[in-house]
Amino acid sequence: MSQPSSWPIPNGSTRFVLPRRTVTELSKHPISKDLYPIAMGYYKRAFGHSMSRSRHDDCLLIYCVDGCGKLNAGLKSYKITTGDFILLPKDEIHSYLADNKTPWSIYWLHCEGQLIDEFITPLKKLSRHPVLQLGLHSRLISDFEALLDLRQSTQLFESYLHSSSLLRQLLTHITLLHTQARHHFDKTFDMDAIQSLMLRCVHETLDIDTLAATANLSKFHFIKRYKALTGSTPINDFIRMKIERACHLLDITDQRISEIAWTLGYEDATTSLEPLETSWASRRANIEAFA
The missing domain is CATH 2.60.120.280 (Regulatory protein AraC)
Structure with a gap:
């Protein structure tokens, strides 16, 4: 090698x-x-x-x-x-x-x-x-x-x-x-660049100002444009990415939910436990239903 x-x-x-x-x-x-x-x-x-x-x-x-x-x-x-x-x-x-x-x-x-x-x-x-x-x-x-x-x-x-x-x-x-x-079309709103930034920062905190700057828009116009394209707000999507990463880590590691919440940028892990536990409980129920 x-x-x-x-x-x-x-x-x-x-x-x-x-x-x-x-x-x-x-x-x-x-x-x-x-x-x-x-x-x-x-x-x-x-x-x-x-x-x-x-x-x-x-x-x-x-x-x-x-x-x-x-x-x-x-x-x-x-x-x-x-x-x-x-x-x-x-x-x-x-x-x-x-x-x-x-x-x-x-x-x-x-x-x-x-x-x-x-x-x-x-x-x-x-x-x-x-x-x-x-x-x-x-x-x-x-x-x-x-x-x-x-x-x-x-x-x-x-x-x-x-x-x-x-x-x-x-x-x-x-x-x-x-x-x-090779068949690229010019886009005025680069969703991939925005969501790439979210994924790179999934272990950290990320604010609307930083995301809006990536799109060269004001916060108001950025949120409005993002929601029009996705049906969701950028922060909700960012939280969803964190929960999906947390569920994946729960699948492949022995870490506790509180430990994973800490690695995902929640300094006070208790603030993130409720949505994560709800998502994990729902996921387990779906798995057990087909077991």
């Missing part, structure tokens, strides 16, 4: 490397041998982050969701900005670094598998260089977050098998998004 960066991880960032023994098992298992993750992470406002590899023996994916940076691959240099996706296949010598003034926030993932070429070839055909201009997509961020949630249940090999399926979904989704981007 290509060595991940040793960049010191600040608060809000994460780096997860799968155990070597697990990677070996994934490479042999019939469900995962075709495609599986090796290491992954999220670097938030990664000031000082850089990497250079003269030897690269897996496939590396990088999705820039904020800020900017620079990539050198082959004989060319590329400026990386928000919404850019980097695909670096095996043996692609490269280096990259975050911008000093507005350092990038990136999701990254190393992967391998017997059919890795088949999964990345469609992307390589769509673009002649390693940078795909996808734009911000909330569902793509959700795909990366779902893979990162793997680290919460690492005691189960079945969770690693599930990560193989998630990775398939991620790569095919990127192919679809890039194809759609």
Whole structure:
């Protein structure tokens, strides 16, 4: 495996490397041998982050969701900005670094598998260089977050098998998004950018001023436009995202509701327990009804 960066991880960032023994098992298992993750992470406002590899023996994916940076691959240099996706296949010598003034926030993932070429070839055909201009997509961020949630249940090999399926979904989704981007229509209200910001901040607090600024609108016009398009208010949708993430963590971890509420940005966890407990109770009732 290509060595991940040793960049010191600040608060809000994460780096997860799968155990070597697990990677070996994934490479042999019939469900995962075709495609599986090796290491992954999220670097938030990664000031000082850089990497250079003269030897690269897996496939590396990088999705820039904020800020900017620079990539050198082959004989060319590329400026990386928000919404850019980097695909670096095996043996692609490269280096990259975050911008000093507005350092990038990136999701990254190393992967391998017997059919890795088949999964990345469609992307390589769509673009002649390693940078795909996808734009911000909330569902793509959700795909990366779902893979990162793997680290919460690492005691189960079945969770690693599930990560193989998630990775398939991620790569095919990127192919679809890039194809759609080639038929892009200008939009005056970028819902994906707004909901991407919500998902990135699902573990934090987020106010209307920040969301309205993303849409370049006043608070009043932003809320009115958002509700007209979705039928809901932005804050209600943000709370829903938190509850959905909490229910997912309740499924895959042994954490208590109060602990999960704390990780989702509620300093006073008791204020968040009632809607979360109600949602979880409803979900259990539905499961038991079909059991």
